[in-house]
Amino acid sequence: xxxxxxxxxxxxxxxxxxxxxxxxxxxxxxxxxxxxxxxxxxxxxxxxxxxxxxxxxxxxxxxxxxxxxxxxxxxxxxxxxxxxxxxxxxxxxxxxxxxxxxxxxxxxxxxxxxxxxxxxxxxxxxxxxxxxxxxxxxxxxxxxxxxxxxxxxxxxxxxxxxxxxx
Amino acid sequence: xxxxxxxxxxxxxxxxxxxxxxxxxxxxxxxxxxxxxxxxxxxxxxxxxxxxxxxxxxxxxxxxxxxxxxxxxxxxxxxxxxxxxxxxxxxxxxxxxxxxxxxxxxxxxxxxxxxxxxxxxxxxxxxxxxxxxxxxxxxxxxxxxxxxxxxxxxxxxxxxxxxxxxxxxxxxxxxxxxx
Numbered sequence: 001x002x003x004x005x006x007x008x009x010x011x012x013x014x015x016x017x018x019x020x021x022x023x024x025x026x027x028x029x030x031x032x033x034x035x036x037x038x039x040x041x042x043x044x045x046x047x048x049x050x051x052x053x054x055x056x057x058x059x060x061x062x063x064x065x066x067x068x069x070x071x072x073x074x075x076x077x078x079x080x081x082x083x084x085x086x087x088x089x090x091x092x093x094x095x096x097x098x099x100x101x102x103x104x105x106x107x108x109x110x111x112x113x114x115x116x117x118x119x120x121x122x123x124x125x126x127x128x129x130x131x132x133x134x135x136x137x138x139x140x141x142x143x144x145x146x147x148x149x150x151x152x153x154x155x156x157x158x159x160x161x162x163x164x165x166x
Numbered sequence: 167x168x169x170x171x172x173x174x175x176x177x178x179x180x181x182x183x184x185x186x187x188x189x190x191x192x193x194x195x196x197x198x199x200x201x202x203x204x205x206x207x208x209x210x211x212x213x214x215x216x217x218x219x220x221x222x223x224x225x226x227x228x229x230x231x232x233x234x235x236x237x238x239x240x241x242x243x244x245x246x247x248x249x250x251x252x253x254x255x256x257x258x259x260x261x262x263x264x265x266x267x268x269x270x271x272x273x274x275x276x277x278x279x280x281x282x283x284x285x286x287x288x289x290x291x292x293x294x295x296x297x298x299x300x301x302x303x304x305x306x307x308x309x310x311x312x313x314x315x316x317x318x319x320x321x322x323x324x325x326x327x328x329x330x331x332x333x334x335x336x337x338x339x340x341x342x343x344x345x
Contacts, residue, residue, distance in 0.1 A: 077329045109253040125253035138252035162251040162258055163316065163331035166307065 264315025
């Protein structure tokens with residue numbers, strides 16, 4: 001094999017390995033999206049709400065997505081408002097919500113920004129379809145993520161307000 | 167071959183598909199793509215939902231937003247605009263009543279801009295004898311750069327049930343085309 005051909009072959013092999021690694025190893029953004037999807041799946045219900053062990057499993061899955069000191073600030077005009085802090089409070093509220101208002105939750109327009117080695121921000125539109133004629137509601141949220149021991153966790157969730165009063 | 171190419175094409179065929187059907191098809195495809203892209207970039211169809219803009223706009227009406235309206239201009243008082251509420255698909259439809267730099271407050275239903283009452287000819291009283299505007303009160307706010315104060319035309323409803331306030335320029339999608 002001529003030296004030129006050997007060098008070309010090595011170059012192609014390196015490019016192929018690089019591409020395969022890029023394909024196999026998820027980027028930080030993909031890891032964050034995976035956490036978002038996991039959190040969504042744990043509070044979304046198709047058909048009848050989960051109960052008993054299924055609910056317990058879902059809340060366990062949700063807990064894996066949140067930091068211990070997670071903060072949730074919800075203020076949806078005409079619907080609900082309130083703050084939750086700490087993973088236990090959030091888990092209890094989520095369990096109650098999925099039982100009382102079961103619905104299919106979809107996430108769209110996910111934008112990840114301010115991606116740092118251990119922190120990131122994301123904006124996302126969450127829509128819930130409760131099945132009733134006017135059961136489709138959408139709300140934009142801003143989420144903060146923290147990375148701990150190689151895994152991303154949601155540390156803060158706040159509603160994005162289209163209009164401000166002050 | 168030369169005999170074929172010399173055969174005159176019937177006029178109706180030229181009118182319908184041109185002298186060269188392949189070129190016509192290509193032109194048609196390019197035109198359709200350009201129209202589609204242009205439409206997507208400049209116009210957004212919307213369906214009015216809710217009662218906050220009644221009686222000017224009613225629940226279920228279909229309208230279009232001009233997304234290019236504020237590319238080289240800023241929203242003006244009286245414009246009906248679309249504001250991003252949740253992403254790019256769910257919009258609020260509101261009327262601009264306050265502009266950046268102004269002081270605004272509402273006293274007993276009357277909007278005061280820098281202390282002067284604002285004339286609002288678009289507020290039509292409903293037929294059931296309810297006041298429009300009702301006696302709403304909002305404490306004075308100072309609008310910063312890029313902030314526009316927006317509100318619905320239906321001020322006969324309860325103030326607490328009406329979503330209004332300051333919208334930042336970066337959440338304004340466009341102006342209603344057919345007010």
